[in-house]
Amino acid sequence: MELLSGADMLIRSLEDEGVDVIFGYPGGAALHIYDALFRQKAVEHILVRHEQAATHMADGYARATGKVGVVLVTSGPGATNTITGIATAYMDSIPMVVISGQVATHLIGGDAFQETDMVGVSRPIVKHSFLVKKSEDIASTIKKAFYIARTGRPGPVVVDVPKDITNPADLYEYQYPSSVKMRSYTPVLRGHAGQIKKATEEILNAKRPIVYAGGGVVQGNASELLRDLVHRLGCPVTNTLMGLGCIDGRDKQYLGMLGMHGTYEANNAMQNADLILAVGARFDDRVTNDPAKFCPGARIIHIDIDPASISKTVRADIPIVGPVVQVLTDMIEAVKQLNIEPDQAAQQAWWKQVDEWRAVDCLKIKPSDTELMKPQQVVEMLYKVTEGDAIVTSDVGQHQMFAALYYKYNRPRQWINSGGLGTMGFGLPAAMGAKMALPDENVVCVTGEGSIQMNIQELSTCKQYDLPIKIININNQALGMVKQWQDLHYEKRHSHSYMDSLPDFTKLVEAYGHVGIRVDRYEDLEDAMIECFKMKDKLVFMDIYVDPNEHVYPMQIAGKSINDMVLSKAEGS
Amino acid sequence: MRRIISILMENEAGALSRIVGLFSQRGYNIDSLTVAPTDDESLSRLTLTTVGDDSTIEQITKQLNKLVEVVKLVDLTEGAHLERELMLIKLKAVGAQRAELKRTADIFRGQIVDVTSTLYTIQLTGTSDKLDAFVEAVSGVPIVEVVRSGVSGLGRGEKVLSL
Numbered sequence: 001m002e003l004l005s006g007a008d009m010l011i012r013s014l015e016d017e018g019v020d021v022i023f024g025y026p027g028g029a030a031l032h033i034y035d036a037l038f039r040q041k042a043v044e045h046i047l048v049r050h051e052q053a054a055t056h057m058a059d060g061y062a063r064a065t066g067k068v069g070v071v072l073v074t075s076g077p078g079a080t081n082t083i084t085g086i087a088t089a090y091m092d093s094i095p096m097v098v099i100s101g102q103v104a105t106h107l108i109g110g111d112a113f114q115e116t117d118m119v120g121v122s123r124p125i126v127k128h129s130f131l132v133k134k135s136e137d138i139a140s141t142i143k144k145a146f147y148i149a150r151t152g153r154p155g156p157v158v159v160d161v162p163k164d165i166t167n168p169a170d171l172y173e174y175q176y177p178s179s180v181k182m183r184s185y186t187p188v189l190r191g192h193a194g195q196i197k198k199a200t201e202e203i204l205n206a207k208r209p210i211v212y213a214g215g216g217v218v219q220g221n222a223s224e225l226l227r228d229l230v231h232r233l234g235c236p237v238t239n240t241l242m243g244l245g246c247i248d249g250r251d252k253q254y255l256g257m258l259g260m261h262g263t264y265e266a267n268n269a270m271q272n273a274d275l276i277l278a279v280g281a282r283f284d285d286r287v288t289n290d291p292a293k294f295c296p297g298a299r300i301i302h303i304d305i306d307p308a309s310i311s312k313t314v315r316a317d318i319p320i321v322g323p324v325v326q327v328l329t330d331m332i333e334a335v336k337q338l339n340i341e342p343d344q345a346a347q348q349a350w351w352k353q354v355d356e357w358r359a360v361d362c363l364k365i366k367p368s369d370t371e372l373m374k375p376q377q378v379v380e381m382l383y384k385v386t387e388g389d390a391i392v393t394s395d396v397g398q399h400q401m402f403a404a405l406y407y408k409y410n411r412p413r414q415w416i417n418s419g420g421l422g423t424m425g426f427g428l429p430a431a432m433g434a435k436m437a438l439p440d441e442n443v444v445c446v447t448g449e450g451s452i453q454m455n456i457q458e459l460s461t462c463k464q465y466d467l468p469i470k471i472i473n474i475n476n477q478a479l480g481m482v483k484q485w486q487d488l489h490y491e492k493r494h495s496h497s498y499m500d501s502l503p504d505f506t507k508l509v510e511a512y513g514h515v516g517i518r519v520d521r522y523e524d525l526e527d528a529m530i531e532c533f534k535m536k537d538k539l540v541f542m543d544i545y546v547d548p549n550e551h552v553y554p555m556q557i558a559g560k561s562i563n564d565m566v567l568s569k570a571e572g573s
Numbered sequence: 574m575r576r577i578i579s580i581l582m583e584n585e586a587g588a589l590s591r592i593v594g595l596f597s598q599r600g601y602n603i604d605s606l607t608v609a610p611t612d613d614e615s616l617s618r619l620t621l622t623t624v625g626d627d628s629t630i631e632q633i634t635k636q637l638n639k640l641v642e643v644v645k646l647v648d649l650t651e652g653a654h655l656e657r658e659l660m661l662i663k664l665k666a667v668g669a670q671r672a673e674l675k676r677t678a679d680i681f682r683g684q685i686v687d688v689t690s691t692l693y694t695i696q697l698t699g700t701s702d703k704l705d706a707f708v709e710a711v712s713g714v715p716i717v718e719v720v721r722s723g724v725s726g727l728g729r730g731e732k733v734l735s736l
Contacts, residue, residue, distance in 0.1 A: 119587060124598045128641040131587070148641060183736065184583055184644040308635035311628070 001173040006135035007036035007166035009174050013142035015042040016176035019070050021436055023054035027074025028114055029101030032166035046465055049457040051078050053429040055085020059094050060393060060433025063416045066221060068095040068149050075101045076114030080121060084423060086156045087125040091420025092242060093219055095154035097145045104164040118160045127155030135165050139176050147180045152187030153306040154219060191322025199301045199318045200334035206275035207346035209235040215242030216280015216304060220324035223412040226279060229328055232335050234347060236354050238266040240281050241404055242419040249408025259287040260556045261401045264362035264567060269354050270295055271563035278302045280324050283314040293561040303327050362554050362567050363405055372547040373522040375399060375474045379406035382472055385529045390442040391434050395427035395451030398480035401552040403446040425454025431469045432462060449475045449499055459512040462539050470532055471541040473505060476548040484551045509541040518543045576630050577622050577649040577656060577726045579734055584610050584617040588642035601633050605723030620725050645734060653729040659722040660704045665715040666693040674714060681707045692717060
């Protein structure tokens with residue numbers, strides 16, 4: 001057997017795990033590990049400018065590929081800077097392994113320089129964490145960390161490695177384990193056959209069924225199966241913010257996104273359905289509005305890998321715990337075998353009703369009463385210019401909702417956003433991670449002048465690693481979503497929602513070595529955007545000034561039913 | 574409703590903090606908690622009492638089950654079970670009260686385990702209710718100090734929580 005130091009074992013374990021790229025930032029406690037990185041070629045390291053961005057890059061990489069994203073940082077501030085990114089991944093169930101350096105074992109607990117109890121600090125926002133106590137445990141711990149991160153309901157795993165454990169002077173026998181078995185961790189592999197059959201019967205006998213699909217379908221790689229099932233059932237389907245793309249946005253049965261800023265047709269169809277098939281979705285408060293008033297006439301079938309997601313906010317009538325791929329496969333088989341003829345008259349009546357809601361055309365862009373461009377027009381143009389095929393990441397706020405509503409995603413993993421935690425500063429690094437993974441794709445970050453400044457330093461990383469992503473900065477000179485709520489609920493008192501003293505973004509990106517284009521008039525938008533996407537090898541930052549007073553609609557009325565919503569600013573104020 | 578949840582978990586550093594952290598993080602209550610290694614040294618058994626309605630308890634058990642170090646758990650209150658708690662109570666015992674306290678301790682099958690000229694320390698085991706009842710019964714006497722172990726429990730008969 002080979003003899004390796006702890007640091008070399010750590011990097012070799014990553015290689016043996018199939019990791020090709022990691023995102024990180026060096027520091028004292030991680031120096032042995034960084035030295036091991038330097039002496040090998042298999043694992044590429046991307047040097048970020050801030051550890052938070054490293055986690056979002058790993059996250060974007062994971063979301064774009066389905067592989068585990070990997071982060072390497074030092075102890076103390078290096079570790080604590082990853083917290084927002086870990087929490088982001090945790091809320092959206094993204095597989096990630098974060099390796100943090102730690103002060104030497106004998107210093108732990110003594111308030112040493114750059115010491116933080118990383119396992120303790122990260123505890124509520126990780127799927128699991130390890131503090132490695134012996135060098136001999138490194139390989140098996142890394143194996144377990146990746147296994148836990150990607151199986152079951154995926155999530156981030158922290159591996160905290162004290163510096164003495166990676167000492168280059170101490171050599172140990174290295175062998176990467178071929179398998180892992182943990183008596184206390186056994187993800188469910190099959191949904192209950194009886195429940196699946198019962199659920200399928202109920203769906204086929206329903207008069208007003210709807211499929212409500214979320215991020216679990218994307219993360220569980222079950223989009224093809226879901227599309228197959230939905231087409232067999234012939235019923236309406238809606239996606240959560242996290243599920244966008246698992247159904248083709250142009251599909252005739254697709255009603256768009258549901259929830260707080262969901263479409264009129266999706267929210268109304270949910271409220272009036274007699275059966276809801278929830279697949280990999282968790283009845284989040286941004287979907288249900290008041291859970292007590294949620295879809296009163298509907299039987300609820302809930303498929304999820306996580307038993308704790310079932311009946312958490314809304315009680316499921318038929319719970320099915322299992323991997324979506326297996327459950328949907330069996331469900332399609334059950335549809336074929338059961339041979340139940342759907343009630344044609346009921347289906348037609350249901351679709352007639354749904355089409356009436358659709359005819360409201362809730363996303364129609366209202367004509368501007370000023371010279372200013374509407375933010376919706378920017379996303380609409382982006383959809384046109386990229387032919388609906390770009391990978392789109394977003395930050396958080398109004399632009400995120402516009403990017404979710406006005407870009408029709410045609411495939412899973414095409415839409416990447418921080419849905420659960422709502423992390424501003426996510427979009428740029430996530431786009432970088434996606435571009436690292438898929439260099440031939442057009443990767444676009446839709447952002448705003450607020451969010452982009454939360455991780456703008458990564459423009460430097462983009463230069464260093466030649467990442468020609470496109471940044472669409474929808475600039476309304478305000479924290480738009482905050483301002484919208486202040487307009488609606490705080491009598492227009494805009495407490496700290498302005499962005500005064502904005503930088504000249506075009507000059508700023510030029511200083512970082514990229515291209516900046518400013519657009520003020522809608523007439524110039526198309527040409528400018530075409531020019532932007534022509535520059536295939538360059539990072540182009542489009543600073544697009546839009547109407548600062550626009551709101552996101554539709555919008556649910558808080559504390560009411562899912563379909564109690566306002567469709568326009570005129571109606572809202 | 575009061576529940577007794579019994580958990581078999583990996584006997585590892587950090588496992589306890591994950592369980593306790595889960596309760597504070599998700600806003601659940603812990604009324605009492607006991608933990609110690611089992612006959613199998615790689616496992617610890619933790620018993621906790623909590624209060625919640627059915628849906629809260631369902632969430633608590635599901636969330637606990639998700640913790641990687643939790644091997645198995647059971648809500649003992651779902652079936653017939655044994656429940657014991659130990660209490661040491663130090664009481665002012667002077668004059669006629671000494672005999673009276675001795676009698677009360679006997680009725681509760683308690684033992685006087687430490688004596689000074691003015692104090693009795695009584696050891697008592699039983700359900701939490703029984704310990705409460707004893708405290709109530711001696712309420713005429715000044716209580717100097719009380720320590721309770723928290724509840725431990727087992728399912729009755731064939732019901733076993735093991736690997």
